[in-house]
């Protein structure tokens with residue numbers, strides 16, 4: 001048995017307030033707007049003494065981080081979640097001495113107006129689908145050492161095409177039972193995260209455009225595999241949006257198996273399927289520019305997987 005005798009030391013650490021549920025209503029007129037967010041703050045820096053000696057003198061309480069998150073929702077507004085995240089991250093790095101880097105992760109839940117007499121209501125909404133907009137903002141260092149990274153994204157975007165997808169010609173071995181197919185359902189619950197090359201961005205327009213591009217390629221590309229579809233989706237997003245350095249895609253292959261109706265003498269020409277929830281193929285790919293600026297710690301996650 002291998003036995004290790006080396007000195008035990010503190011490794012990397014970070015802390016913050018995770019999943020602050022911030023609902024911001026703008027009510028300057030009778031027609032209100034709503035932004036519904038889940039905001040996490042994460043600080044890195046010289047917090048060794050808190051771990052090694054129980055010394056809290058450098059520790060900004062996670063409760064204070066929470067209060068700042070809520071106050072900034074009014075002071076700075078949340079019209080663009082990326083700007084709100086940048087304001088928070090800059091504040092923690094610039095104004096709180098021991099903080100070397102701050103990361104703000106945001107999920108945004110979409111709401112749509114209830115329609116009354118054909119018109120969207122002023123102050124009543126229903127939650128819109130499962131889809132979530134995401135952002136992860138990291139600010140590190142001050143002065144000439146300053147680095148800022150913004151990652152936009154979405155998750156739980158459920159998308160399905162009923163044809164235009166095949167999977168054949170794959171490697172086989174004695175355990176292979178899968179039949180090749182030239183016509184299948186392709187469906188996924190897409191997670192995509194894209195890293196911006198800078199911070200001067202039309203955030204909402206870019207979000208809507210990237211989302212539309214990803215959906216358009218999924219729909220129109222005749223797919224030979226989910227792997228190919230993911231690469232082409234990412235490539236199209238980078239081609240259309242030069243503000244992007246890279247995009248990372250994660251897609252569970254939500255299998256739909258043709259249900260065996262032959263047993264009943266009933267023909268099933270790809271019309272009735274069993275939607276299987278588990279297990280699923282999990283296909284992940286990143287697409288990037290060769291001249292993408294350094295990602296630094298932009299992808300180091302706090303609350304969730306990246």
Ligand SMILES: O=c1[nH]c(=O)c2[nH]c(=O)[nH]c2[nH]1
Pocket residue numbers: 167178224225226227253281283
């Ligand atoms: O698009 C696919 N990629 C795979 O790698 C794979 N593997 C599998 O069994 N079905 C599929 N589909």
